[in-house]
Amino acid sequence: MKVMITGSAGFIGSALSLRLLARGDTVIGIDNLNDYYDVGLKQARLARTLEHPRFSDLRLDLNDRAGIGEAFASHRPQRVVNLAAQAGVRYSIDNPLAYVDSNLVGFAHILEGCRQSGVEHLVYASSSSVYGANTRMPFSVHDNVDHPLSLYAASKKANELMAHTYSHLYRLPTTGLRFFTVYGPWGRPDMALFKFTRAILAGEPIEVFNYGRHRRDFTYIDDIVEGVLRVLDQIPTPNPHWDGAAPDAASSSAPYRLYNIGNHQPVELLHYIEVLERCLGRTAEKRLLPLQPGDVPDTYADVEDLVRDVNYQPQTPVAEGIACFVDWYRDYYQA
Numbered sequence: 001m002k003v004m005i006t007g008s009a010g011f012i013g014s015a016l017s018l019r020l021l022a023r024g025d026t027v028i029g030i031d032n033l034n035d036y037y038d039v040g041l042k043q044a045r046l047a048r049t050l051e052h053p054r055f056s057d058l059r060l061d062l063n064d065r066a067g068i069g070e071a072f073a074s075h076r077p078q079r080v081v082n083l084a085a086q087a088g089v090r091y092s093i094d095n096p097l098a099y100v101d102s103n104l105v106g107f108a109h110i111l112e113g114c115r116q117s118g119v120e121h122l123v124y125a126s127s128s129s130v131y132g133a134n135t136r137m138p139f140s141v142h143d144n145v146d147h148p149l150s151l152y153a154a155s156k157k158a159n160e161l162m163a164h165t166y167s168h169l170y171r172l173p174t175t176g177l178r179f180f181t182v183y184g185p186w187g188r189p190d191m192a193l194f195k196f197t198r199a200i201l202a203g204e205p206i207e208v209f210n211y212g213r214h215r216r217d218f219t220y221i222d223d224i225v226e227g228v229l230r231v232l233d234q235i236p237t238p239n240p241h242w243d244g245a246a247p248d249a250a251s252s253s254a255p256y257r258l259y260n261i262g263n264h265q266p267v268e269l270l271h272y273i274e275v276l277e278r279c280l281g282r283t284a285e286k287r288l289l290p291l292q293p294g295d296v297p298d299t300y301a302d303v304e305d306l307v308r309d310v311n312y313q314p315q316t317p318v319a320e321g322i323a324c325f326v327d328w329y330r331d332y333y334q335a
Helices: 011-022 039-050 065-075 089-094 096-117 151-170 192-201 221-232 269-280 304-310 318-333
Strands: 002-006 026-031 055-059 079-082 121-127 174-179 206-208 256-261 286-288
Touching: 002 011, 002 065, 011 026, 011 039, 011 221, 026 039, 026 065, 039 055, 065 096, 079 096, 079 221, 089 096, 089 151, 096 121, 096 151, 121 151, 121 221, 151 174, 151 256, 174 221, 192 206, 192 269, 192 318, 206 269, 221 256, 221 304, 256 304, 269 318
Parallel strands: 002 026, 002 079, 026 055, 079 121, 121 174, 174 256, 206 286
Antiparallel strands: none
């Protein structure tokens, strides 16, 4: 297939590109290499795909309506995976308009490109953050998610609504994936594992919010990519049992689906740090702090639908995943 991936220099986008290329697909990568975090890391990820003959590298911002339209018209992708976004719950508290530009306006350009080009299937990144004030565990895609706690979360919920509109009006098959705390080699420096590892190796204290009582459904990058591939290969169809009198939030009378994609085994943050300490052979100095605005205490993915529909089975326990990350970190940073 010919697959367009936005965010191709990103953590998930880079790993997904490699898997698609390895199985024989053609990849059109789009990334603007913004400086939200270390551009050098993004370039190093991108270097792994740049020399492949079936990889095209486009330096584009999702806000560039004409540029995105031209990319679709020139390359005619059969399927699209939209991973590009302004990420980060905490960053959204101080920089809300960045999320409007990238996650709302930019996503609209992707939807319109898919419609105009007759794309077979759009898979897009949503987030576990959409569950917001929900407290019933595990989080289910069939539950209402109308109480986000950050503009980042609201922008991801808006993406789901926008995608449904295009699925309904233009019969564009769309699938949203609510990612749950992805970690692993080549990860994002703004994520806890990366920040903790850097600080512990430097002998600096780490900030542990919610006094370490957070529980997160940490999901290893390889398990995420395997799930995305399986979803990409299965084009959604209308749910024949969907009932407007009792609407199911995860499906529709349109070709539309939502899935959680997570490890389905939440881990307390303090235990996560203990595993990291063992892998590093060092003890962290912890600054225990209260819950930050916009954060949720726990995430826990109900992945029953993903298991049923594409036989999704995450394979990587946290101890193994953290060890792989530490090995990569030490090698990449010579730490």
